[in-house]
Amino acid sequence: MAQRHHDDLTGRAPAGASAAVRNATTGNTYDALAQGTDSAVARGDRGRSDVVTGGPSDGRGERPPLTSPPLTSQAPTGPAPTGPALTGPALADPAAPTAPALAGAGARATTTGDLLAAYLRSQATEFLRALRLHRETGAGAAPVDDSPDAARALRRSARRISGSLHTFRPLLDPDWAEQIRPELAWLSGTLALEHSCEARLERLLLALHRLSGAPALPEQPARARTGTTPPGAAETSGTGHPGPADTLPAAAPGRTAPTAATAATPATAPERGTLTVGAAKAGALLDRQLTLARTRAHSTALQALGSSRFHAVADKIALLASEVPLTPAAPATPLAPLAGAAEERLTAAIAGLPLLTAGHPYNAEALIHGLSPDPAPHPQDTPWHQVRLLLRLHRYALEVLNGGEFPQSPAGEALDRHRDASEAAAAAAQAARTPRIAPATAYALGVLHADQRHEVEAARYAFQQSWQTRMLTPSS
Amino acid sequence: MAQRHHDDLTGRAPAGASAAVRNATTGNTYDALAQGTDSAVARGDRGRSDVVTGGPSDGRGERPPLTSPPLTSQAPTGPAPTGPALTGPALADPAAPTAPALAGAGARATTTGDLLAAYLRSQATEFLRALRLHRETGAGAAPVDDSPDAARALRRSARRISGSLHTFRPLLDPDWAEQIRPELAWLSGTLALEHSCEARLERLLLALHRLSGAPALPEQPARARTGTTPPGAAETSGTGHPGPADTLPAAAPGRTAPTAATAATPATAPERGTLTVGAAKAGALLDRQLTLARTRAHSTALQALGSSRFHAVADKIALLASEVPLTPAAPATPLAPLAGAAEERLTAAIAGLPLLTAGHPYNAEALIHGLSPDPAPHPQDTPWHQVRLLLRLHRYALEVLNGGEFPQSPAGEALDRHRDASEAAAAAAQAARTPRIAPATAYALGVLHADQRHEVEAARYAFQQSWQTRMLTPSS
Numbered sequence: 001m002a003q004r005h006h007d008d009l010t011g012r013a014p015a016g017a018s019a020a021v022r023n024a025t026t027g028n029t030y031d032a033l034a035q036g037t038d039s040a041v042a043r044g045d046r047g048r049s050d051v052v053t054g055g056p057s058d059g060r061g062e063r064p065p066l067t068s069p070p071l072t073s074q075a076p077t078g079p080a081p082t083g084p085a086l087t088g089p090a091l092a093d094p095a096a097p098t099a100p101a102l103a104g105a106g107a108r109a110t111t112t113g114d115l116l117a118a119y120l121r122s123q124a125t126e127f128l129r130a131l132r133l134h135r136e137t138g139a140g141a142a143p144v145d146d147s148p149d150a151a152r153a154l155r156r157s158a159r160r161i162s163g164s165l166h167t168f169r170p171l172l173d174p175d176w177a178e179q180i181r182p183e184l185a186w187l188s189g190t191l192a193l194e195h196s197c198e199a200r201l202e203r204l205l206l207a208l209h210r211l212s213g214a215p216a217l218p219e220q221p222a223r224a225r226t227g228t229t230p231p232g233a234a235e236t237s238g239t240g241h242p243g244p245a246d247t248l249p250a251a252a253p254g255r256t257a258p259t260a261a262t263a264a265t266p267a268t269a270p271e272r273g274t275l276t277v278g279a280a281k282a283g284a285l286l287d288r289q290l291t292l293a294r295t296r297a298h299s300t301a302l303q304a305l306g307s308s309r310f311h312a313v314a315d316k317i318a319l320l321a322s323e324v325p326l327t328p329a330a331p332a333t334p335l336a337p338l339a340g341a342a343e344e345r346l347t348a349a350i351a352g353l354p355l356l357t358a359g360h361p362y363n364a365e366a367l368i369h370g371l372s373p374d375p376a377p378h379p380q381d382t383p384w385h386q387v388r389l390l391l392r393l394h395r396y397a398l399e400v401l402n403g404g405e406f407p408q409s410p411a412g413e414a415l416d417r418h419r420d421a422s423e424a425a426a427a428a429a430q431a432a433r434t435p436r437i438a439p440a441t442a443y444a445l446g447v448l449h450a451d452q453r454h455e456v457e458a459a460r461y462a463f464q465q466s467w468q469t470r471m472l473t474p475s476s
Numbered sequence: 477m478a479q480r481h482h483d484d485l486t487g488r489a490p491a492g493a494s495a496a497v498r499n500a501t502t503g504n505t506y507d508a509l510a511q512g513t514d515s516a517v518a519r520g521d522r523g524r525s526d527v528v529t530g531g532p533s534d535g536r537g538e539r540p541p542l543t544s545p546p547l548t549s550q551a552p553t554g555p556a557p558t559g560p561a562l563t564g565p566a567l568a569d570p571a572a573p574t575a576p577a578l579a580g581a582g583a584r585a586t587t588t589g590d591l592l593a594a595y596l597r598s599q600a601t602e603f604l605r606a607l608r609l610h611r612e613t614g615a616g617a618a619p620v621d622d623s624p625d626a627a628r629a630l631r632r633s634a635r636r637i638s639g640s641l642h643t644f645r646p647l648l649d650p651d652w653a654e655q656i657r658p659e660l661a662w663l664s665g666t667l668a669l670e671h672s673c674e675a676r677l678e679r680l681l682l683a684l685h686r687l688s689g690a691p692a693l694p695e696q697p698a699r700a701r702t703g704t705t706p707p708g709a710a711e712t713s714g715t716g717h718p719g720p721a722d723t724l725p726a727a728a729p730g731r732t733a734p735t736a737a738t739a740a741t742p743a744t745a746p747e748r749g750t751l752t753v754g755a756a757k758a759g760a761l762l763d764r765q766l767t768l769a770r771t772r773a774h775s776t777a778l779q780a781l782g783s784s785r786f787h788a789v790a791d792k793i794a795l796l797a798s799e800v801p802l803t804p805a806a807p808a809t810p811l812a813p814l815a816g817a818a819e820e821r822l823t824a825a826i827a828g829l830p831l832l833t834a835g836h837p838y839n840a841e842a843l844i845h846g847l848s849p850d851p852a853p854h855p856q857d858t859p860w861h862q863v864r865l866l867l868r869l870h871r872y873a874l875e876v877l878n879g880g881e882f883p884q885s886p887a888g889e890a891l892d893r894h895r896d897a898s899e900a901a902a903a904a905a906q907a908a909r910t911p912r913i914a915p916a917t918a919y920a921l922g923v924l925h926a927d928q929r930h931e932v933e934a935a936r937y938a939f940q941q942s943w944q945t946r947m948l949t950p951s952s
Binding site for chain 2: 458
């Protein structure tokens with residue numbers, strides 16, 4: 001029974017699985033699922049091949065268009081001016097045509113709770129598919145590490161389910177929603193940590209190379225990420241061990257700037273060489289600290305995925321794939337007002353941003369307090385992070401209404417970059433507070449911190465630009 | 477005789493002084509001038525009051541309109557479309573209407589070597605006036621320091637004379653020009669050093685305060701500039717002496733950002749307090765180093781102004797105020813082709829700038845090599861510095877042609893800012909290489925360096941914007 005549950009949900013869900021699973025949710029279903037993987041391998045890989053043909057590289061597959069066909073076919077029945085806005089490409093920038101899209105969606109009787117249920121079911125199926133991929137690729141020798149795509153797909157679905165529960169809260173069984181939302185937040189937060197440590201390290205090492213005049217990232221970070229750097233070798237404070245100092249310029253043979261050549265020859269420019277030691281040491285220090293953090297995050301994620309808490313979440317998601325606990329009135333309740341409220345929260349939050357300042361290039365705003373770098377996020381970044389989350393919720397709401405997935409908008413990408421740069425700047429500042437580092441290391445970290453804070457400012461400018469563009473288009 | 481020479485040149489020059497001085501140039505005329513100041517004071521202040529009524533604060537006075545009246549009255553006789561371009565206000569941005577202005581100037585017979593001679597005579601008079609002001613205000617207890625305006629006016633005239641000699645070289649006696657130009661460059665360079673050290677320190681301390689979240693510059697720099705900081709107190713490395721740490725936030729009661737309040741309370745945020753120590757220490761270190769450099773520059777300037785080399789220059793300028801050594805053909809040679817050549821050199825140099833990159837905000841170009849901060853200027857800055865000099869030469873050429881002084885254009889201001897930020901960034905990098913500084917100090921200097929390099933980038937952006945505006949105006 002548990003065996004069938006697993007196969008149905010991950011292989012052929014959701015069409016035929018609903019009835020079979022409806023009553024299988026008590027007990028530790030997830031343990032059965034985990035064992036089921038091995039049995040499935042022994043039994044042959046019918047189930048797996050479903051996943052593989054779906055899309056082996058990203059673990060998500062080409063989802064069957066669960067709900068979008070009925071919607072797409074109905075789009076022309078909407079009001080004439082908003083009709084084109086409902087197609088996928090026009091919504092590539094979700095911020096642009098939302099108001100007409102929502103108005104058009106509200107006019108159609110089908111954008112009700114049924115649509116929400118279909119969306120949640122499909123996302124739950126995605127979740128279970130990712131879980132299966134993770135178990136298949138990650139349960140062997142090298143665990144979660146080798147299935148980053150699976151972990152990403154898990155997070156992806158968890159975020160979408162959680163976001164939809166938030167936006168369309170009144171349509172769902174409140175007890176159930178209140179139980180599962182914090183669990184989904186915990187799960188996606190836990191799974192995100194490892195990736196964000198890795199991305200942060202890569203961003204910071206890239207910046208260090210850029211700041212050293214090497215345009216492309218050479219072999220160094222790959223070596224660094226394998227963790228072969230001896231932990232003690234990096235901070236031989238002051239004596240200027242030539243080893244790490246030479247690796248940085250020597251590893252960048254393809255540099256284009258003519259002036260970089262002088263920096264690469266320590267014999268002719270000993271001063272430049274000395275300060276390149278600072279960059280190398282800063283890189284090694286960040287490598288050490290962020291690799292440690294990543295390792296911890298990895299263990300935490302592994303523990304989480306093996307915990308009974310996770311099994312309970314997976315069970316709930318397995319149920320969701322077949323039956324969404326809507327309120328009795330929900331199937332007939334229109335979604336548009338709730339999606340509109342999400343959009344209003346977004347626009348209100350954006351209206352609160354200092355967009356006038358952000359639209360002024362080189363306003364030097366982001367580096368205020370650059371010399372009081374609390375490891376906690378900068379207070380001035382918080383409203384931007386908030387808008388990033390609201391923009392995401394808004395995108396997910398549009399996905400529910402339109403039955404398809406939307407790519408990230410330029411505005412959303414700018415806010416992602418904003419978040420990444422903000423956190424990288426904080427990591428550089430944090431590393432600078434390591435006791436007993438050499439002044440050259442601290443100097444390099446200071447330059448790096450300021451550089452990332454300027455990326456923060458640049459991201460705000462980019463967001464303001466794309467938002468202004470949206471305001472100026474006649475469609476909005 | 478020497479007495480009359482001095483009075484004539486500084487008080488009533490240049491109209492009636494020419495004949496009297498023509499043969500007074502052998503021997504140490506300048507020593508006589510210097511003694512003449514004391515005699516003038518003893519004799520009553522007729523000569524001085526001339527200067528004072530002319531303009532006591534800037535030492536330049538309201539020059540009698542030596543050559544501009546004939547030119548202004550002739551302006552309407554030029555070609556109709558270029559006529560308005562020749563007026564002063566239209567030329568506030570010298571880059572904008574130069575081509576028509578030069579064409580118009582070329583069409584007029586009076587814009588010949590005579591005009592150059594008049595300009596050089598007037599600038600020489602300015603020089604001697606500034607010299608007299610300097611002697612009067614600076615020969616007492618506090619020397620050059622109390623007459624910064626006089627030193628500035630001296631440099632101002634020296635630059636203009638030197639620049640005009642360069643642009644209109646073929647019209648001048650080559651032996652004389654070759655002798656005096658390097659001397660003028662030496663003089664203005666020597667006199668500029670002290671001011672630039674002071675301005676650099678002020679810029680860096682302002683930036684440190686901005687980076688610490690204090691919007692306005694509090695008492696700190698005034699105290700710092702008096703040099704009362706004990707040289708040893710700044711670097712008590714690591715122990716976190718609360719004294720300098722507290723002065724920074726405590727001295728900024730008028731801060732506006734709400735988040736700054738948390739940084740200002742060391743009790744609740746000890747980490748922020750710790751890093752404010754870094755900013756305070758960096759400020760004290762820069763104060764020490766730049767004050768030392770300024771003191772040295774001051775001594776050098778004093779020595780220079782008392783040297784026989786300077787007396788020789790002053791004698792030559794005194795001669796110039798009455799008689800300009802033009803070539804025999806010069807009085808009838810038109811100036812426009814030479815001024816046009818200066819403009820061509822300027823536009824060619826601007827065409828060589830990476831303006832496309834500079835027009836892209838946040839291009840992160842200026843901080844490339846941010847981690848190899850040679851104390852020498854960044855190589856990538858050199859073409860911009862070159863354009864700054866060419867723009868200045870071009871402005872002086874326009875002054876010669878139009879017989880009036882032009883204010884700095886926005887493009888020129890941007891390049892001044894570019895130069896200042898570039899040198900300030902180099903000073904921060906240089907300070908970071910001081911042996912045995914604390915990591916927190918080095919970190920703050922790294923942030924400061926990166927901040928100033930971003931000011932460099934912002935200045936390039938501003939230059940590109942004003943240059944683009946010029947290109948888009950129909951008048952050009």
